[in-house]
Amino acid sequence: MSRVDKIFLEKANSILEEGYSERDLNSAVRPIWDDGDQTTSAYTKYLTQQFVEYKQGEVPIINLRKIAWKTAIKEVLWIYKDKCNNVANLKEKYNVHYWDSWTNEEGSLGTAYGYQTAKTFKSPETGEFINQVDRLIQQLKVNPLNRRLIISLYDVDDLADMTLIPCAFMTLWSVRGEYLDMTLVQRSGDFLAAAGPGGINTFQYYVLMRMIAQVTGYKPGKFVHFVQNLHIYDRHIDTVKEIMEEDSEKEGPTLWVNP
Numbered sequence: 001m002s003r004v005d006k007i008f009l010e011k012a013n014s015i016l017e018e019g020y021s022e023r024d025l026n027s028a029v030r031p032i033w034d035d036g037d038q039t040t041s042a043y044t045k046y047l048t049q050q051f052v053e054y055k056q057g058e059v060p061i062i063n064l065r066k067i068a069w070k071t072a073i074k075e076v077l078w079i080y081k082d083k084c085n086n087v088a089n090l091k092e093k094y095n096v097h098y099w100d101s102w103t104n105e106e107g108s109l110g111t112a113y114g115y116q117t118a119k120t121f122k123s124p125e126t127g128e129f130i131n132q133v134d135r136l137i138q139q140l141k142v143n144p145l146n147r148r149l150i151i152s153l154y155d156v157d158d159l160a161d162m163t164l165i166p167c168a169f170m171t172l173w174s175v176r177g178e179y180l181d182m183t184l185v186q187r188s189g190d191f192l193a194a195a196g197p198g199g200i201n202t203f204q205y206y207v208l209m210r211m212i213a214q215v216t217g218y219k220p221g222k223f224v225h226f227v228q229n230l231h232i233y234d235r236h237i238d239t240v241k242e243i244m245e246e247d248s249e250k251e252g253p254t255l256w257v258n259p
Contacts, residue, residue, distance in 0.1 A: 001063075001247065001248055001249070001250075002062070002063060002248070002250065002251050002252040003055070003058065003252065004054070004058065004059075004060055004061065004062050004063075004197060004198040004252055005062050005063055005064050005198065005248055007052055007197040007198070008062050008064060008196055008197040008198050008199075008243075009064075009244055011050065011052075011191070011196060011197050011230070012191065012196065012232070012240050012243070012244055013244070014047060015045055015046065015047050015191060015230065015231070015232050016045065016232065016237065016240070016241075018047065019045035019046050019047050019231075019232070020045065020046055020047070021043065021044075021045050022043045022044050022045075022046070023043050023234075042233055042234075042235075043233070043234045044231035044232060044233050044234065045231065045232050045234075045237070046229050046230060046231035046232075047229075047230055047231075048228060048229055048230075049226075049228060050189075050226070050227045050228075050230040051224070051225075051226050052197050052202075052224070052225045053222065053223075053224045054202075054206070054222070054223045054224070054225070055222075056179070056220070056221055056222050057220070058223075058252060059203075059206065059252050059253050059254060059255045060197070060198050060202045060203055060206050060223065060225075061198050061199075061202070061203045061252070061253060062196075062197070062198030062199070063248040063250040063252075064198075064243050064246045064248055065243050065246070067198070067199065067200060067203060068200065069200075069203055071094075071096050071098075071200075072200040072201075072203055072204035072207070073204060073207050074090075074094035074095075074096050075090070075094075075096055075098060075204060076204045076205070076207060076208050077094070078090050078093075078094060078096070078114065079113050079114050079117060080117055080133055080151075080208060081133075082114065083114050083117040083118035083131065083133065084114040084118070085108045085109040085110070085111075085112060085113050085114035085115045085118075086107060086108050086114075087099045087100065087102075087103045087107055087108060087109065088107050102163045102164050103163070104163050108163075109162065109163045109164065110158075110161045110162045110163045111155070111158035111159075111161040111162050112153065112158075112162035112163060112164060112165065112166055113153060113166060115158070116132070116152070116153040116154075116155060116158070116166075117131060117132055117133050117151070117153070118131060119131065123135055124148070125139060125143065125146070126138075132151045132152070133151065136149055136151060136173060136212065137212065137215060137216055140173070140175065140180070140212070140216040140218070141216055141217070144175040145175065147174070149172070149173040149174070150170060150171070150172050150173070151170070151171045151173075152169065152170045153166040153168075153169045153170070154166060154169040154170065154187075165187075166187075167186055167187060167188050167189060167194075167195070167201075168184055168185075168186040168189075168195075168201050168205065169185065169186065169187060170184070170185040171183065171184055171185070171205065171208070172185070173212070175218065176221055176222075178218060178219050179213075179218060179219050179220070179221030179222075180209065180212065180213040180216065180218035180219070180220060180221050181221040181222045181223070181224075182205070182208075182209040182212075182221075182222075182223055182224075183223075183224040183225075183226065184201070184202075184205045184223075184224070184225045184226065185226050185228075186201065186225070186226065186227040186228065187227075187228050187229065188227070188228065188229045188231070189201065189227040189229065189230045189231070190231065190233065191230055191231060191232045191236070191240065192232060192233070192236040192239060192240055193236075195227055195230060196230075197225075201225070202225050205223075205225070206223050206255075207255070207257075209221075209223055210255065210257050211257065214257055214259065
């Protein structure tokens, strides 16, 4: 069993055994499941401040269940390469339907995700107007010890016009000799759907780190994933338990990025 598989099992067990139940809190539950004629409150068991550090060279994807890794990469390309928030583009170009139910009347995610990577601002280093991705690449090449290398999808001026405030919303970047290290910060994470160790969020942002490292001339370094609220929905508990019973003799995979 790979180290990533073991981390997945440890986190799943921690949430199930030690997690707080939203049913015990005197507060309204945000999401509701759409079950046709009925609606069911989407309660969770959750833990706060969950932190996983992946080893240098370790590809963070699990073997215990199928992960739509190609789809995960396509979503990252849509946000950080295309810098797009048009859901039709995501469907037509990549055949990805993650965001269909969050589309607004204009067919986009409003001011979320690709809107934030596309808009320009005055660079604190050069004074020129630039977007966040281009600034990151530029500074990694000319000013690698810059300790202000952050991409944030969370702009308070734009929150009201986002169809969903981004869950994985910030990346922090540091050069360590010949290596590029990156931390992903996530405000909230659905353990089964995307945010569990070795899941879609972890893998797609590891790939983003790999791509940025490649175009800036660095080797991929350490990858850390921090989730403030990591949760398992009540209706997912049995599925998670079934996955926990799986056994895999596979080691972690390798990932080749076309140079």
